Amino acid sequence: MNEQELYKEKKQDPSLKLFVVMSKAQRTISDLVKDDIQRYELNPTEFGVLELLYHQGPQPLQKIGEKILLASGSITYVVDKLEKKKYLERVPCPNDRRITFASITDKGRELLHSIFPDHWKRIESILGGLTDEEKRQAINLLKKLGKYADAQQE
Template structure:
């Protein structure tokens, strides 16, 4: 319990609460970041399902396509989303049945296809993205603006260090 008090944690159990004073600070940091990420992600998953009847992976795929109106090849989607090609195929199949995305032949390689948002997909994603942004704002509203800026800077430094590693 001393570790929870030191970390500012309450009685709620999470990955970081299992640590003791003897664990390395880096491990504590990693588990605290993971715990926060998992809590936010679980809440967003639940809200997406309840509000839009869509899964987080489907939302994420649409988000990738929204940023690339020219479309993305399946392999590129797999790389960007860090999931297998089979997962991308399954998600794309579902979205295509719902007329939210379409596969188009790649003009540079006739054996390959790019995936694009349809007009209906673009409209649906725009609505979901606006609501999603409000949810994130709500979930992080108790973090002061200066603290958010500092956290962004610190995590950016960490990412640069990991990318250089």
């Protein structure tokens, strides 16, 4: 098989095409969401931590990273920044001195309460190219693909 035939075969491969299309879509969507978050003088990681605490309550610092897909070394930096802005506070665990919780403050709760509705609308607008049924189908297909890919790591 010559180089041109190999290129044509690769170009028609649905796995490669799906990877490229998913990567481009994810990058564009992420950039648009990031731009929206930055309007509130937060970066996506700070927003993710606040959103987690807002919706799920106080969390052990050690668990935040795995819940929002952030390296554990970065958690301290992000928590320090949010604590300096008075959006969250560290709360020692009464039963285990090794554990410290991050808890959203009233100021952080008010911030998220005021910005989340507009942020949600922006996400709906960004993803408005699909119907609700197509979104559900995409969710199911991407979950299936993710689980399969995850099993490849074992």
